[in-house]
Amino acid sequence: MEVVEKGPGRRRLRGNPWFSLVAVAFGVIMVGLDATVVSIANPFIARGLHANLADLQWVTNGYLLVTAVLLIPAGKLGDRLGRRKIYLIGMAGFALASAGVGLSGSIGLVITFRAFQGAFGALIMPNTLAILRKTFPLEKLNTAIGVWGATSAIAIAGGPIVGGLLVQDVSWQSVFYLNVPVAIIGIIISVLVLHESRETDVESPDYPGIVTLAASLFLLVFGLIKTQTWGWADPKTLACFGGAIVAAGLFIFAEGKVTNPLVPLRIFASRALSMSTISVILNFFAFYGVIFFVSLYLQEVHGYTPIEAGVRLLPLTAMFVISAPLGAVLNHHFGPRFPVTIGMLLSAGGLWVLTSLEVSSNYLLLAIPFVILGLGVGFVLTATSDAIVGNAPSQDAGVAGGVQSTALQIGGVIGTSVLGSVLLDRVGSTLVGKLTHAGVPGALAPKILAAKPLVAEGAVPRIAHIPPALQLAITNGSHAAFLSGLHVAMVVAIAVSLLGAVTGFAIGNKRPSEDQESEMISD
Incomplete structure (x- = not known):
């Protein structure tokens, strides 16, 4: 390893593992906040820019789509051109795109800049893990990833509360402007403390x-x-x-x-890496599906404001702050099999409790499974991240980070899509029954629900130009229909979590043991 330093002060800062962890934490915080504050801002964006439901879906989905496509190429780009350089470009670009969203005067521009956010976010996330992989010795990498996971959890947990305060007391644009000062601080620290690392054998893309x-x-x-x-x-x-x-x-x-393959297939020869990737997908299938639909339950069934709902989600998201480092400790002592298997079983247990939710359920019936589920998801996140990044060869650190981040994104998209379809199918069939009971002919009820214009206000459909009696039948039955769909969706998520426990057991107990030193190239 060749290190070129510039003065004693620079020597103490540049390349220090723990200062480097602080630097990449700013990127993790920025992306984590953005993952949850946007859902709070969407209703305000709709009112401010006269957007419809399809537009709002693409505010979220455009970001997810671009991010998922670019994560692995972004990790490879960091391996080739420099992980520090690509991370800094990602931070600066994400901040500029965020400002672009806030300055947008039309929903089309918002969606466009959200796509740019997704592209620059893809540059950030895999290279945070790659920088940690190249900075920390393997025996300390597990601890660093535990802190990395806890940092992400704090950002995700705080997102709904911060977003709710900003959109209600300032403006929806301020939710996106918040990324600018976070990025500036993160960039300054990163310039001072991060070493550059890249692979020296550079071939054509x-x-x-x-x-x-x-x-x-x-x-x-x-x-x-x-x-x-x-x-x-x-x-x-x-x-x-x-x-x-x-x-x-x-x-x-x-x-x-x-x-010079984009993704060297040799990395999947590691059973721990392959099974961990599958476990990440299954873990976040359940997590993102739950957090999305339970948020609807709190706001639509119990009538909480976005801030009130965000506070009540804290037992779930804030548990990551505990479970991520605790998962790292378990992973260090027992290997990845134990925390991943136990984590997925805990998730299944928390989901099982959620199947008993009713309209009048006490909040404790949410808080207790939230704690259980938060423990499980955090255990899995830390252990699988360590297994994926640590078992990949040192020169493929960026690609491994991209694989982990891509698996997380795909799991979330599959979870919200599959569980959303399950819930909507059950809600639709239940509401058809309510309309039929109200006197609507059976063949006509589905056509009424499919009528245009249709405004889906959360869990309670509201259909224009129908008699008030029929709208009342829909409204009265909507909460029961939503809960019926939620219960079925939770059963599907339980099955996925149990499958994740099987893949977790297949990971094995061996932790990364190779002792490769990375070549650090200082600018």
């Missing part, structure tokens, strides 16, 4: 791999996003999924032919 992977992820995520509009059996949905499979096959074929 793997264009076939980039194109086929991007096509596969785009078609998969786009198809999942559109299922609630098209339906799962629609030919367009099936075409997206079929195209994703074909592109994935071409990607695997291409990676076996090039000398």
